[in-house]
Protein backbone atom coordinates (compact mmCIF):
# COMPACT_ATOMS: atom_id res chain seq x y z
CA UNK A 1 0.00 0.00 0.00
CA UNK A 2 1.04 3.59 -0.55
CA UNK A 3 3.06 5.03 2.33
CA UNK A 4 5.22 8.08 2.98
CA UNK A 5 8.36 7.61 5.03
CA UNK A 6 10.36 10.44 6.60
CA UNK A 7 13.74 8.80 5.96
CA UNK A 8 15.98 11.51 7.43
CA UNK A 9 15.41 15.19 8.23
CA UNK A 10 14.37 16.94 5.03
CA UNK A 11 13.55 13.78 3.03
CA UNK A 12 10.09 12.23 2.70
CA UNK A 13 9.95 9.30 0.25
CA UNK A 14 6.99 7.44 -1.24
CA UNK A 15 7.15 3.69 -0.57
CA UNK A 16 5.11 0.54 -1.04
CA UNK A 17 4.71 -1.11 2.37
CA UNK A 18 2.99 -4.39 3.37
CA UNK A 19 -0.66 -4.38 4.41
CA UNK A 20 -1.04 -4.24 8.22
CA UNK A 21 -2.89 -7.61 8.43
CA UNK A 22 -6.08 -8.59 10.26
CA UNK A 23 -7.05 -6.86 13.51
CA UNK A 24 -6.37 -8.81 16.69
CA UNK A 25 -8.49 -8.73 19.85
CA UNK A 26 -9.42 -5.14 20.73
CA UNK A 27 -7.99 -3.79 17.48
CA UNK A 28 -9.49 -2.16 14.40
CA UNK A 29 -8.13 -1.90 10.87
CA UNK A 30 -8.86 1.58 9.53
CA UNK A 31 -8.57 3.27 6.18
CA UNK A 32 -6.89 6.67 6.44
CA UNK A 33 -8.78 9.38 4.56
CA UNK A 34 -7.27 12.61 5.92
CA UNK A 35 -4.14 13.58 7.81
CA UNK A 36 -3.54 17.04 9.24
CA UNK A 37 0.01 18.39 9.26
CA UNK A 38 1.13 19.64 12.66
CA UNK A 39 4.06 21.65 14.05
CA UNK A 40 5.40 18.37 15.46
CA UNK A 41 5.63 16.94 11.91
CA UNK A 42 7.42 20.08 10.75
CA UNK A 43 9.91 19.89 13.66
CA UNK A 44 10.54 16.22 12.77
CA UNK A 45 11.05 17.15 9.10
CA UNK A 46 13.48 19.91 10.11
CA UNK A 47 15.37 17.57 12.48
CA UNK A 48 14.41 19.69 15.50
CA UNK A 49 12.12 17.25 17.29
CA UNK A 50 13.97 16.00 20.39
CA UNK A 51 14.22 12.19 20.84
CA UNK A 52 12.85 11.58 17.33
CA UNK A 53 14.04 8.44 15.50
CA UNK A 54 14.29 8.10 11.71
CA UNK A 55 12.98 6.54 9.52
CA UNK A 56 9.44 7.27 10.69
CA UNK A 57 5.95 7.29 9.12
CA UNK A 58 4.47 10.60 10.29
CA UNK A 59 0.79 11.41 10.80
CA UNK A 60 -1.17 11.70 14.04
CA UNK A 61 -4.10 13.99 13.11
CA UNK A 62 -6.31 11.43 11.43
CA UNK A 63 -9.75 11.17 9.88
CA UNK A 64 -10.32 7.43 9.34
CA UNK A 65 -12.95 4.82 8.45
CA UNK A 66 -13.20 1.40 10.10
CA UNK A 67 -12.55 -1.45 7.64
CA UNK A 68 -12.49 -4.46 10.02
CA UNK A 69 -12.64 -5.05 13.76
CA UNK A 70 -11.10 -7.78 15.93
CA UNK A 71 -12.82 -9.74 18.69
CA UNK A 72 -14.24 -7.89 21.66
CA UNK A 73 -14.57 -4.54 19.87
CA UNK A 74 -17.87 -2.86 20.75
CA UNK A 75 -17.27 0.90 20.47
CA UNK A 76 -16.95 0.97 16.65
CA UNK A 77 -18.19 -1.07 13.67
CA UNK A 78 -17.22 -1.44 10.02
CA UNK A 79 -18.01 1.75 8.09
CA UNK A 80 -17.77 4.12 11.10
CA UNK A 81 -15.85 7.32 10.46
CA UNK A 82 -13.69 8.29 13.40
CA UNK A 83 -11.28 10.74 14.92
CA UNK A 84 -8.19 9.09 16.40
CA UNK A 85 -6.74 9.63 19.85
CA UNK A 86 -3.07 9.09 18.97
CA UNK A 87 -1.76 8.71 22.53
CA UNK A 88 -0.77 5.09 23.13
CA UNK A 89 -0.41 4.67 26.88
CA UNK A 90 0.77 1.74 29.02
CA UNK A 91 -2.30 1.49 31.28
CA UNK A 92 -0.15 0.56 34.30
CA UNK A 93 2.02 3.49 35.34
CA UNK A 94 1.27 5.98 38.09
CA UNK A 95 -0.22 8.51 35.63
CA UNK A 96 -2.39 5.87 33.87
CA UNK A 97 -3.60 4.49 37.22
CA UNK A 98 -4.65 7.99 38.26
CA UNK A 99 -6.67 8.73 35.09
CA UNK A 100 -3.96 10.76 33.36
CA UNK A 101 -2.98 8.59 30.36
CA UNK A 102 -2.11 11.82 28.47
CA UNK A 103 1.11 11.99 30.51
CA UNK A 104 1.80 8.22 30.81
CA UNK A 105 5.43 7.59 31.80
CA UNK A 106 5.78 5.38 28.70
CA UNK A 107 3.60 7.40 26.32
CA UNK A 108 3.99 6.65 22.62
CA UNK A 109 2.39 9.15 20.28
CA UNK A 110 1.38 7.66 16.95
CA UNK A 111 3.41 9.20 14.13
CA UNK A 112 6.01 10.49 16.59
CA UNK A 113 7.28 7.57 18.70
CA UNK A 114 5.59 4.86 16.56
CA UNK A 115 4.66 4.79 12.87
CA UNK A 116 1.61 6.93 12.08
CA UNK A 117 -0.97 7.53 9.41
CA UNK A 118 0.83 8.66 6.25
CA UNK A 119 -0.36 5.38 4.68
CA UNK A 120 -3.55 3.90 3.30
CA UNK A 121 -4.40 1.58 6.19
CA UNK A 122 -3.30 1.16 9.80
CA UNK A 123 -4.13 -1.10 12.75
CA UNK A 124 -5.13 0.76 15.90
CA UNK A 125 -6.47 -0.08 19.37
CA UNK A 126 -10.24 0.29 18.87
CA UNK A 127 -10.49 2.17 22.18
CA UNK A 128 -8.53 5.01 20.57
CA UNK A 129 -11.22 5.53 17.88
CA UNK A 130 -13.96 8.11 18.42
CA UNK A 131 -16.78 7.82 15.85
CA UNK A 132 -19.09 10.51 14.51
CA UNK A 133 -21.82 9.99 11.93
CA UNK A 134 -22.00 13.71 11.18
CA UNK A 135 -18.50 15.16 10.94
CA UNK A 136 -16.65 15.55 7.66
CA UNK A 137 -13.33 13.77 7.23
CA UNK A 138 -11.52 17.13 7.50
CA UNK A 139 -13.30 17.88 10.76
CA UNK A 140 -12.41 14.44 12.14
CA UNK A 141 -8.74 15.00 11.35
CA UNK A 142 -8.75 18.28 13.29
CA UNK A 143 -10.23 16.86 16.50
CA UNK A 144 -6.81 15.97 17.93
CA UNK A 145 -5.54 19.56 17.69
CA UNK A 146 -8.72 20.77 19.36
CA UNK A 147 -8.10 18.24 22.13
CA UNK A 148 -4.86 20.02 23.07
CA UNK A 149 -6.84 23.23 23.59
CA UNK A 150 -9.70 21.46 25.38
CA UNK A 151 -7.30 19.86 27.84
CA UNK A 152 -5.41 23.10 28.53
CA UNK A 153 -8.69 24.88 29.28
CA UNK A 154 -9.81 22.00 31.47
CA UNK A 155 -6.53 22.26 33.41
CA UNK A 156 -7.24 25.95 34.03
CA UNK A 157 -10.83 25.39 35.36
CA UNK A 158 -12.15 28.72 34.07
CA UNK A 159 -15.27 30.47 35.31
CA UNK A 160 -17.67 32.25 32.94
CA UNK A 161 -16.96 35.97 32.91
CA UNK A 162 -13.22 35.63 33.58
CA UNK A 163 -10.85 37.51 31.31
CA UNK A 164 -8.10 35.26 29.94
CA UNK A 165 -5.19 35.86 27.58
CA UNK A 166 -3.87 33.49 24.93
CA UNK A 167 -0.33 34.10 23.66
CA UNK A 168 0.47 32.59 20.24
CA UNK A 169 -2.38 31.75 17.93
CA UNK A 170 -1.22 28.94 15.71
CA UNK A 171 -3.56 25.93 15.61
CA UNK A 172 -2.84 25.18 19.29
CA UNK A 173 -3.63 28.71 20.49
CA UNK A 174 -6.74 28.77 18.29
CA UNK A 175 -7.87 25.52 19.90
CA UNK A 176 -7.36 27.05 23.36
CA UNK A 177 -9.42 30.09 22.32
CA UNK A 178 -12.30 27.90 21.10
CA UNK A 179 -12.67 26.23 24.50
CA UNK A 180 -12.00 29.40 26.51
CA UNK A 181 -14.85 31.05 24.58
CA UNK A 182 -17.04 27.97 25.10
CA UNK A 183 -16.36 28.36 28.86
CA UNK A 184 -17.85 31.85 28.66
CA UNK A 185 -14.66 33.85 29.15
CA UNK A 186 -13.50 37.02 27.43
CA UNK A 187 -10.33 36.24 25.46
CA UNK A 188 -7.48 38.69 24.82
CA UNK A 189 -5.17 37.48 22.05
CA UNK A 190 -1.42 38.19 21.85
CA UNK A 191 0.75 37.34 18.83
CA UNK A 192 3.51 38.82 16.68
CA UNK A 193 1.84 37.88 13.39
CA UNK A 194 -0.71 40.35 12.04
CA UNK A 195 -2.40 37.77 9.80
CA UNK A 196 -3.03 35.45 12.72
CA UNK A 197 -4.41 38.26 14.90
CA UNK A 198 -6.74 39.21 12.03
CA UNK A 199 -7.85 35.57 11.74
CA UNK A 200 -8.93 35.66 15.44
CA UNK A 201 -10.94 38.82 14.78
CA UNK A 202 -12.54 37.65 11.54
CA UNK A 203 -13.14 33.97 12.30
CA UNK A 204 -13.46 33.77 16.08
CA UNK A 205 -15.11 37.10 16.76
CA UNK A 206 -12.38 38.44 19.08
CA UNK A 207 -12.88 42.20 19.54
CA UNK A 208 -10.32 44.35 17.71
CA UNK A 209 -9.50 46.06 21.02
CA UNK A 210 -8.60 42.66 22.51
CA UNK A 211 -5.90 41.89 19.92
CA UNK A 212 -2.34 42.71 21.07
CA UNK A 213 0.58 42.79 18.64
CA UNK A 214 3.48 41.97 20.97
CA UNK A 215 5.97 43.57 18.55
CA UNK A 216 4.62 47.06 19.02
CA UNK A 217 2.89 47.06 22.41
CA UNK A 218 4.04 47.09 26.02
CA UNK A 219 2.08 43.90 26.69
CA UNK A 220 1.74 44.32 30.48
CA UNK A 221 0.57 47.94 30.13
CA UNK A 222 -1.88 46.97 27.41
CA UNK A 223 -3.26 44.04 29.44
CA UNK A 224 -3.76 46.36 32.43
CA UNK A 225 -5.51 48.91 30.24
CA UNK A 226 -7.89 46.21 28.94
CA UNK A 227 -8.71 44.84 32.42
CA UNK A 228 -9.12 47.98 34.59
CA UNK A 229 -5.66 47.36 36.00
CA UNK A 230 -6.48 43.78 37.11
CA UNK A 231 -4.62 41.72 34.46
CA UNK A 232 -6.12 38.45 33.08
CA UNK A 233 -6.88 35.74 35.65
CA UNK A 234 -5.60 32.97 33.37
CA UNK A 235 -2.85 33.23 30.75
CA UNK A 236 -2.16 30.48 28.21
CA UNK A 237 1.16 30.46 26.37
CA UNK A 238 0.92 28.54 23.08
CA UNK A 239 4.00 29.98 21.37
CA UNK A 240 6.73 27.44 22.17
CA UNK A 241 8.92 30.55 22.36
CA UNK A 242 11.11 30.65 25.51
CA UNK A 243 11.18 34.48 25.63
CA UNK A 244 7.41 34.63 25.48
CA UNK A 245 7.10 31.91 28.14
CA UNK A 246 9.43 33.80 30.53
CA UNK A 247 7.68 37.12 29.88
CA UNK A 248 4.28 35.49 30.50
CA UNK A 249 4.98 35.30 34.27
CA UNK A 250 4.31 39.08 34.29
CA UNK A 251 0.86 38.78 32.69
CA UNK A 252 -1.49 36.97 35.13
CA UNK A 253 -3.47 38.80 37.83
CA UNK A 254 -2.70 38.32 41.52
CA UNK A 255 -4.04 34.86 42.39
CA UNK A 256 -4.05 33.96 38.69
CA UNK A 257 -2.91 31.01 36.60
CA UNK A 258 -0.31 30.51 33.90
CA UNK A 259 -0.75 27.52 31.60
CA UNK A 260 2.11 26.39 29.37
CA UNK A 261 0.62 24.64 26.36
CA UNK A 262 3.49 25.49 24.03
CA UNK A 263 6.77 23.79 24.84
CA UNK A 264 10.44 23.95 23.97
CA UNK A 265 13.49 21.82 24.83
CA UNK A 266 15.19 24.05 27.42
CA UNK A 267 14.88 25.87 30.73
CA UNK A 268 12.37 28.56 31.63
CA UNK A 269 13.38 30.87 34.50
CA UNK A 270 11.22 33.29 36.44
CA UNK A 271 11.50 35.80 39.23
CA UNK A 272 10.39 34.18 42.46
CA UNK A 273 9.18 37.35 44.26
CA UNK A 274 6.94 38.10 41.26
CA UNK A 275 5.62 34.53 41.29
CA UNK A 276 5.06 34.50 45.06
CA UNK A 277 3.64 37.98 45.47
CA UNK A 278 0.91 37.08 43.03
CA UNK A 279 0.54 33.50 44.35
CA UNK A 280 0.50 32.28 40.76
CA UNK A 281 -0.35 28.71 39.80
CA UNK A 282 1.74 27.31 36.95
CA UNK A 283 0.37 24.43 34.87
CA UNK A 284 1.90 22.30 32.15
CA UNK A 285 -0.66 20.90 29.73
CA UNK A 286 0.22 17.82 27.69
CA UNK A 287 -1.91 16.19 24.99
CA UNK A 288 -5.55 15.46 25.85
CA UNK A 289 -7.64 12.89 27.69
CA UNK A 290 -9.89 10.27 26.05
CA UNK A 291 -12.99 11.93 27.46
CA UNK A 292 -12.13 15.16 25.61
CA UNK A 293 -12.72 13.48 22.23
CA UNK A 294 -16.49 12.72 22.41
CA UNK A 295 -17.03 16.15 23.97
CA UNK A 296 -15.24 17.83 21.06
CA UNK A 297 -17.11 15.75 18.46
CA UNK A 298 -20.36 16.92 20.02
CA UNK A 299 -19.32 20.60 20.03
CA UNK A 300 -18.46 20.41 16.31
CA UNK A 301 -21.67 18.50 15.54
CA UNK A 302 -23.64 21.25 17.31
CA UNK A 303 -21.82 23.91 15.26
CA UNK A 304 -20.24 25.45 18.36
CA UNK A 305 -16.71 24.87 17.08
CA UNK A 306 -15.76 25.22 13.42
CA UNK A 307 -12.26 24.31 12.33
CA UNK A 308 -12.74 24.23 8.57
CA UNK A 309 -11.42 27.82 8.12
CA UNK A 310 -8.10 26.65 9.59
CA UNK A 311 -7.30 24.61 6.46
CA UNK A 312 -5.12 26.82 4.24
CA UNK A 313 -3.37 24.15 2.14
CA UNK A 314 -4.34 20.72 0.74
CA UNK A 315 -2.64 17.99 -1.26
CA UNK A 316 -3.08 14.34 -2.19
CA UNK A 317 -0.62 11.94 -0.51
CA UNK A 318 1.37 11.47 -3.74
CA UNK A 319 2.23 15.20 -3.92
CA UNK A 320 3.40 15.50 -0.32
CA UNK A 321 7.10 14.53 -0.82
CA UNK A 322 7.51 17.41 -3.27
CA UNK A 323 5.39 19.90 -1.29
CA UNK A 324 6.23 19.27 2.34
CA UNK A 325 9.30 21.50 2.50
CA UNK A 326 7.34 24.47 1.14
CA UNK A 327 4.79 24.00 3.95
CA UNK A 328 7.56 24.47 6.54
CA UNK A 329 8.41 27.99 5.25
CA UNK A 330 6.82 30.90 7.13
CA UNK A 331 6.18 32.75 3.85
CA UNK A 332 3.82 29.94 2.75
CA UNK A 333 1.43 31.12 5.49
CA UNK A 334 0.32 27.60 6.40
CA UNK A 335 -2.10 27.51 9.30
CA UNK A 336 -3.18 23.91 8.68
CA UNK A 337 -2.25 21.71 5.72
CA UNK A 338 -4.49 18.70 5.05
CA UNK A 339 -3.30 15.56 3.27
CA UNK A 340 -6.00 13.74 1.31
CA UNK A 341 -5.69 10.00 0.72
CA UNK A 342 -9.16 9.71 -0.82
CA UNK A 343 -11.67 12.06 -2.42
Ligand SMILES: NC(=O)c1ccc[n+]([C@@H]2O[C@H](COP(=O)([O-])OP(=O)(O)OC[C@H]3O[C@@H](n4cnc5c(N)ncnc54)[C@H](O)[C@@H]3O)[C@@H](O)[C@H]2O)c1
Nearest residue numbers: 039168170171172191192239240241244262263285286287
Ligand atom coordinates in the same frame (compact mmCIF):
# COMPACT_ATOMS: atom_id res chain seq x y z
N1 LIG B 1 0.64 20.69 24.97
C1 LIG B 1 0.72 19.84 23.98
O1 LIG B 1 0.42 18.67 24.13
C2 LIG B 1 1.12 20.30 22.62
C3 LIG B 1 0.70 19.60 21.48
C4 LIG B 1 1.04 20.07 20.22
C5 LIG B 1 1.85 21.19 20.12
N2 LIG B 1 2.27 21.84 21.25
C6 LIG B 1 3.11 23.04 21.20
O2 LIG B 1 2.29 24.17 21.10
C7 LIG B 1 3.05 25.23 20.53
C8 LIG B 1 2.24 25.91 19.42
O3 LIG B 1 2.02 25.00 18.36
P1 LIG B 1 1.40 25.53 16.97
O4 LIG B 1 1.35 24.36 16.06
O5 LIG B 1 0.16 26.30 17.21
O6 LIG B 1 2.60 26.50 16.52
P2 LIG B 1 2.66 27.73 15.53
O7 LIG B 1 4.11 27.97 15.29
O8 LIG B 1 1.74 27.55 14.37
O9 LIG B 1 2.06 28.95 16.40
C9 LIG B 1 2.82 29.67 17.33
C10 LIG B 1 2.29 31.10 17.32
O10 LIG B 1 3.03 31.83 18.32
C11 LIG B 1 3.35 33.11 17.81
N3 LIG B 1 4.52 33.61 18.53
C12 LIG B 1 5.81 33.21 18.42
N4 LIG B 1 6.59 33.93 19.25
C13 LIG B 1 5.79 34.80 19.90
C14 LIG B 1 6.01 35.80 20.88
N5 LIG B 1 7.23 36.05 21.37
N6 LIG B 1 4.95 36.50 21.33
C15 LIG B 1 3.70 36.27 20.85
N7 LIG B 1 3.44 35.32 19.91
C16 LIG B 1 4.47 34.61 19.44
C17 LIG B 1 3.60 32.87 16.32
O11 LIG B 1 3.46 34.05 15.56
C18 LIG B 1 2.52 31.83 15.99
O12 LIG B 1 1.31 32.43 15.55
C19 LIG B 1 4.37 24.61 20.07
O13 LIG B 1 5.34 24.84 21.08
C20 LIG B 1 4.04 23.14 20.02
O14 LIG B 1 5.18 22.33 20.20
C21 LIG B 1 1.89 21.43 22.48
Ligand SMILES: [Zn+2]
Nearest residue numbers: 038039040061
Ligand atom coordinates in the same frame (compact mmCIF):
# COMPACT_ATOMS: atom_id res chain seq x y z
ZN1 LIG C 1 -0.23 17.52 16.34
Ligand SMILES: [Zn+2]
Nearest residue numbers: 090093096104
Ligand atom coordinates in the same frame (compact mmCIF):
# COMPACT_ATOMS: atom_id res chain seq x y z
ZN1 LIG D 1 1.12 4.69 31.62
